[in-house]
Amino acid sequence: MRRRRSIGVLLAALICAVVLAGCGGSADSAAGSSADKAAASESETKQTEGDRKMTIRIQVGTEHFTARVEDNASVRALEELLPLTVDMSELNGNEKYYNLQEQLPAKEEQVGSIRAGDLMLFGSDCLVLFYKDFQTSYSYTRLGRIEDVLGLEKALGDGSVKVTFSPDN
Numbered sequence: 261m262r263r264r265r266s267i268g269v270l271l272a273a274l275i276c277a278v279v280l281a282g283c284g285g286s287a288d289s290a291a292g293s294s295a296d297k298a299a300a301s302e303s304e305t306k307q308t309e310g311d312r313k314m315t316i317r318i319q320v321g322t323e324h325f326t327a328r329v330e331d332n333a334s335v336r337a338l339e340e341l342l343p344l345t346v347d348m349s350e351l352n353g354n355e356k357y358y359n360l361q362e363q364l365p366a367k368e369e370q371v372g373s374i375r376a377g378d379l380m381l382f383g384s385d386c387l388v389l390f391y392k393d394f395q396t397s398y399s400y401t402r403l404g405r406i407e408d409v410l411g412l413e414k415a416l417g418d419g420s421v422k423v424t425f426s427p428d429n
Contacts (some may be wrong), residue, residue, distance in 0.1 A: 317425070320415040320422075375390070375394055376413065
């Protein structure tokens with residue numbers, strides 16, 4: 261009789277241990293599952309933000325252009341200044357520039373070639389909008405690019421021109 265009782269107690273203890281271990285594992289799995297879900301949700305949010313089309317609107321006279329912008333600190337700082345209307349000066353027959361009153365974060369790189377529609381930062385305070393393609397040895401921080409440049413060169417004209425940069429909502 262004692263032997264059966266001992267086996268019964270041992271069996272009951274073993275069952276409790278298995279059940280408790282199972283519960284602990286489930287709790288850990290549930291917590292891990294919640295953490296995994298939160299991480300996946302955060303990853304999806306970041307991916308969605310990275311995939312979303314970030315743009316700014318550029319108005320020159322009556323012409324409107326849309327620039328797709330980079331996701332970098334320079335652009336985020338520029339967006340804080342928008343809307344921004346400036347008188348851009350002519351330089352080299354291929355670009356308009358404006359010296360900002362404040363410096364933006366810069367991460368310059370040798371770009372090699374410029375394409376019409378490129379919006380760049382020269383140094384940390386010179387906003388440059390290019391309207392012709394050419395090769396360059398200068399370094400710039402990429403801000404964005406007007407993809408449809410039809411009419412851009414004509415709109416910018418020969419001399420200084422008033423340009424408005426605004427959020428594209």
